[in-house]
Amino acid sequence: MINEESVFYSRVLTETTLTFHIIYATLGVGVPLMIMIAQWVGIKKNDEHYILLARRWTRGFVITVAVGVVTGTAIGLQLSLLWPNFMELAGHIIALPLFMETFAFFFEAIFLGIYLYTWDRFENQKKHLLLLVPVAIGASFSAVFITIVNSFMNSPQGFDLVDGKLTNVNPLLAMFNPAMPTKVTHVVVTAYMTAAFVLASIAAFRMLTGSKHVYHKKALFFTMKLGLIFSIATAVIGDFSGKFLAEYQPEKLAAAEWHFETHGEAPLIMWGMLDEKNDIKYAIQIPFALSILAHWLPGAVVTGLDQFPEDEIPPLYIHYLFDTMVTIGMGLVVLSLIYWIGVKRGWAFIHSKLFLGLSVLSGPLSLLAIEAGWWLAEVGRQPWILRGIMRTSEAATTNNQVDLMLMLFCGLYIILGIGTIVVMSRMFKRNPVEQELKDREMEKGGVQK
Amino acid sequence: MNLEIIGISVLWTFLFGYIMIGSIDFGASFFNAYSLIVEKQHILTKIIQRYLSPVWEVTNVFLVFFFVGIIGFFPKTAFYYGTTLLVPISIGVILLAVRGSYYAFETYGARGHKGYALLYGLSGLLLPASLSIVLTISEGGFITMENGAPVLNYWILFTEPLTWAVVLLSVTAVLYISATFLTWYANQAGDTEATRLMRKYALLWAFPLIITAAGIIVELRGHNPDHYEKLMNLWWMFALSFILFLLTVWFLWKKRNYGSAFILLVIQFALAFFGYGISHYPYLLYPHLTLYDSFTNNAMAISLIVAFILGFCLLVPSLYLLLKLFLFNKQYVSGK
Numbered sequence: 001m002i003n004e005e006s007v008f009y010s011r012v013l014t015e016t017t018l019t020f021h022i023i024y025a026t027l028g029v030g031v032p033l034m035i036m037i038a039q040w041v042g043i044k045k046n047d048e049h050y051i052l053l054a055r056r057w058t059r060g061f062v063i064t065v066a067v068g069v070v071t072g073t074a075i076g077l078q079l080s081l082l083w084p085n086f087m088e089l090a091g092h093i094i095a096l097p098l099f100m101e102t103f104a105f106f107f108e109a110i111f112l113g114i115y116l117y118t119w120d121r122f123e124n125q126k127k128h129l130l131l132l133v134p135v136a137i138g139a140s141f142s143a144v145f146i147t148i149v150n151s152f153m154n155s156p157q158g159f160d161l162v163d164g165k166l167t168n169v170n171p172l173l174a175m176f177n178p179a180m181p182t183k184v185t186h187v188v189v190t191a192y193m194t195a196a197f198v199l200a201s202i203a204a205f206r207m208l209t210g211s212k213h214v215y216h217k218k219a220l221f222f223t224m225k226l227g228l229i230f231s232i233a234t235a236v237i238g239d240f241s242g243k244f245l246a247e248y249q250p251e252k253l254a255a256a257e258w259h260f261e262t263h264g265e266a267p268l269i270m271w272g273m274l275d276e277k278n279d280i281k282y283a284i285q286i287p288f289a290l291s292i293l294a295h296w297l298p299g300a301v302v303t304g305l306d307q308f309p310e311d312e313i314p315p316l317y318i319h320y321l322f323d324t325m326v327t328i329g330m331g332l333v334v335l336s337l338i339y340w341i342g343v344k345r346g347w348a349f350i351h352s353k354l355f356l357g358l359s360v361l362s363g364p365l366s367l368l369a370i371e372a373g374w375w376l377a378e379v380g381r382q383p384w385i386l387r388g389i390m391r392t393s394e395a396a397t398t399n400n401q402v403d404l405m406l407m408l409f410c411g412l413y414i415i416l417g418i419g420t421i422v423v424m425s426r427m428f429k430r431n432p433v434e435q436e437l438k439d440r441e442m443e444k445g446g447v448q449k
Numbered sequence: 450m451n452l453e454i455i456g457i458s459v460l461w462t463f464l465f466g467y468i469m470i471g472s473i474d475f476g477a478s479f480f481n482a483y484s485l486i487v488e489k490q491h492i493l494t495k496i497i498q499r500y501l502s503p504v505w506e507v508t509n510v511f512l513v514f515f516f517v518g519i520i521g522f523f524p525k526t527a528f529y530y531g532t533t534l535l536v537p538i539s540i541g542v543i544l545l546a547v548r549g550s551y552y553a554f555e556t557y558g559a560r561g562h563k564g565y566a567l568l569y570g571l572s573g574l575l576l577p578a579s580l581s582i583v584l585t586i587s588e589g590g591f592i593t594m595e596n597g598a599p600v601l602n603y604w605i606l607f608t609e610p611l612t613w614a615v616v617l618l619s620v621t622a623v624l625y626i627s628a629t630f631l632t633w634y635a636n637q638a639g640d641t642e643a644t645r646l647m648r649k650y651a652l653l654w655a656f657p658l659i660i661t662a663a664g665i666i667v668e669l670r671g672h673n674p675d676h677y678e679k680l681m682n683l684w685w686m687f688a689l690s691f692i693l694f695l696l697t698v699w700f701l702w703k704k705r706n707y708g709s710a711f712i713l714l715v716i717q718f719a720l721a722f723f724g725y726g727i728s729h730y731p732y733l734l735y736p737h738l739t740l741y742d743s744f745t746n747n748a749m750a751i752s753l754i755v756a757f758i759l760g761f762c763l764l765v766p767s768l769y770l771l772l773k774l775f776l777f778n779k780q781y782v783s784g785k
Binding site: 062063065066067069070071072073074076077078080081082083084085087088089090091092093095096098099100101102103105106107109110111112113114116117118134166169170171172397398399401402404405408409412415416419423 | 502503504506507509510512513514516517518520521522523524525527528529530531532533534535536538539540542543545546547548549550551552553554596598745746748749752753756757760763764767768770771774775781
C-alpha cells in the first residue's frame with residue numbers, strides 16, 4: 001500500500017514548508033521578548049530611544065507574524081494531509097500539546113492585536129509593557145508545546161502497543177518524554193538568540209551604511225549583550241542535548257559524529273569528508289571530546305553505528321549539518337563576547353568596518369544555524385517518523401497529487417518571501433529612525449506648548 | 450451526555466464561530482474590492498479596515514482550533530479526510546496564506562495596490578467555496594475505498610448538483626452575513642453613507658441566500674435520503690431560523706435596530722447550522738466513519754476536555770477585552 005512517489009514528495013513538501021516556516025516562527029518566538037525587554041529598559045532608564053526601538057521592531061514583527069501565522073496554518077493542515085496514518089496514531093497519544101498550542105497561539109493573537117492598536121490610546125507606557133507580557137508568553141509557549149510534539153516523535157512513550165493496538169494511553173507521560181527537556185529549552189533559547197542577533201544585524205547594518213546616530217549604537221550594544229547571554233545558554237543546553245542523544249537516540253549522535261565503531265575515549269570529529277569507503281579525511285579530531293559530550297567522562301564508551309541494522313541508520317551527511325550548527329553557535333559566542341568586552345574596555349576595532357560587517361552577518365548566520373539544527377534533528381531520526389514504532393514510509397499519504405501541491409506551495413513561499421523583503425525594506429527606508437525621532441519631538445513639542 | 454457528543458459539540462461550536470467571523474472577513478474583502486471597481490472605495494475602505502485590522506489574526510485561530518481539535522478528538526478523520534482532501538484543502542490553505550499575508554503587507558507596509566486588493570477580494574469568494582467542499586463530501590458517495598485507502602472521485606464530485614448548491618450557499622451566506630454586520634458596524638461609527646451602501650448589499654443578498662438554502666434541502670433529498678429524513682425531523686429548527694431571517698430583513702428594510710438584526714442573524718444561522726449538524730449524527734463521513742468508531746481513547750478525551758476548559762478560562766476574558774476595546778468601543782469604531 002506504500003506509494004513511493006507520494007512518500008518522497010510528502011517529505012520534500014513537509015521539509016520545504018518547515019524550512020520556510022521556521023525562519024518566521026523563530027523570529028516570532030524571539031522578537032516579542034526583545035521588544036518587551038526594550039520597552040522595559042526604556043521605561044526604567046526613561047530613555048526614548050529604547051521605546052522607539054520597541055516600536056520599530058514591532059512594526060517589522062507584524063509582517064513576520066503574518067507570514068508565520070499563514071505558513072503555520074499550512075504546516076498544521078499538511079500534517080494531516082500528507083501524513084494521515086501518522087496523525088491517526090499520534091492523535092490518540094499526542095493531541096493534547098497540539099491542542100494547547102492553539103490556545104497559546106490564540107492568546108498571543110488577541111494581545112498582539114490589542115498591543116498594535118492601542119499605541120496612542122494609553123498615555124502610560126507601563127500599560128503597553130503589560131500588554132507585551134502575554135504576547136511574549138504566548139509566543140514562547142506555542143514553541144514549547146509544538147516542540148513537545150516533536151520530541152515525542154523522537155522518543156515516544158506513554159502508551160503500549162499490543163498486536164498493533166494502542167492501550168494504556170497516558171497523555172501526560174507522552175508529553176514529558178525524555179527528549180522534551182533538552183529539545184524545548186534548546187528551541188526556545190536558540191529562538192531568543194537568533195532574534196537578538198538578527199536585530200543586532202540591522203543595527204550594525206545601519207552603522208555600516210553611515211548612520212552615526214546614537215540610537216543604533218544603543219541598539220547594537222543592547223542586542224549583542226542579549227545575544228551573548230542566549231548563545232552561552234544555547235551552548236550549555238546543546239551539551240545536554242548531546243547527552244540525551246547518547247542515552248536515547250545513539251544512532252543519531254553516531255551518524256552526526258561519524259562514530260562507526262563502539263568504543264571508549266571517543267574523539268569528536270570536526271569538519272572533514274567521507275570517501276567512498278567511509279574513511280574520514282581532512283578532519284580535526286578532538287580527543288575524548290565525544291565521550292565527554294556523551295557521558296561526562298573522557299573514558300566513557302560511546303555507542304557506534306555498528307550496533308544498528310543498516311536500514312535503521314540515518315544518512316551520514318547530517319555530520320555537516322551538525323558542524324554548521326555548532327561552528328556558527330560557537331562563533332557567535334566569541335563574536336558577541338569580544339564586542340561586549342570591547343565596549344567595556346573601549347577597544348576601537350569593534351567599530352571598524354570589518355567588525356561591523358561580521359556583526360551584520362550574525363543574524364543570517366544564526367538563522368542558518370537554526371535551519372541546520374532542524375535538518376539535523378529531523379533527518380537524524382530517519383527512517384523513523386516515530387522512532388522505533390512507525391517508519392516514515394508507512395505514515396505518508398497514498399494520494400497521487402502531492403507533486404502538484406509541492407509546486408503550488410513552492411510558488412506560494414517564493415511570493416511570500418519576496419513580499420516580506422520588499423515590504424520590510426520599504427517600511428524602514430521610507431521612515432528612517434532620524435526622521436521618526438524628529439516627528440515624535442515635533443508632536444511632543446506641539447502638545448507642551 | 451457522553452464524551453463523543455461533548456467533543457463534537459465543542460468543535461461544531463468553534464466551526465460555527467469560524468463561519469461567522471470568517472464570513473465577515475471574506476465578505477468584507479469582497480465588498481472592499483468591489484467598491485474599488487465601482488469607485489465607491491472612499492465610502493467603504495476605512496470602515497472595513499478599522500474592523501479587520503485588530504481581529505484578522507484571531508479569525509484565523511478559530512480555523513486552526515477546529516482542525517487541531519477534530520484530529521485530537523477524532524483521530525481517524527485524519528486518515529479519511531486527510532488522504533482525500535489533499536487538493537481542495539491545499540488550495541484553501543494557499544488562498545488563506547495569500548489573504549493573510551497580503552492583508553498584513555497592505556496594511557502595515559505599502560498601501561494602496563489595486564491589484565492586490567482585487568486578488569484579496571476574489572479570494573474571499575473562492576475560499577468559502579474550497580472549504581465548503583468538505584461539507585459536501587461528508588454526505589457520502591464521493592469516496593471509494595481502494596486497497597484499503599480512501600480515494601476521492603472528482604468527476605462525481607463536480608458533476609453532482611449538491612456540490613454546487615453548497616458552494617452557492619456558502620458564497621451567498623458570506624456576502625449576506627458580512628453585509629449585515631458591516632451595516633451595523635458602519636451605523637455604530639455614525640457613517641451614514643457606508644451604512645446605506647451596506648444595507649443595500651445586505652438586502653440584495655438576502656433573497657439568493659434563502660433560495661440556495663432551500664436548494665440544498667431539495668438536493669439532499671435525492672443524494673442522501675437518510676440524512677434528508679433526519680433533517681425533516683428537525684423541521685422546527687429550520688422553520689424558526691426562517692422566521693428569524695424574515696425579522697432580520699424586516700429590520701434592515703425599516704432601517705432600524707441594526708444591532709438586533711445582526712444578533713437575530715447569528716441565531717438564525719446557529720439554528721440552521723446546528724440543525725444540520727444534529728441531523729448528520731452519528732456520521733462524520735457517511736457511511737464510512739461515525740463519531741463512535743473514530744473517537745479517541747478515554748484518557749486523551751478527558752485530558753483534552755480539561756485543557757479545553759482551562760484554555761477557555763484564559764480565552765474568554767481576553768476575547769472580551771478585545772471586543773471591548775475595539776468592537777464595542779465607540780471612539781475606536783468611529784475612528785477617534
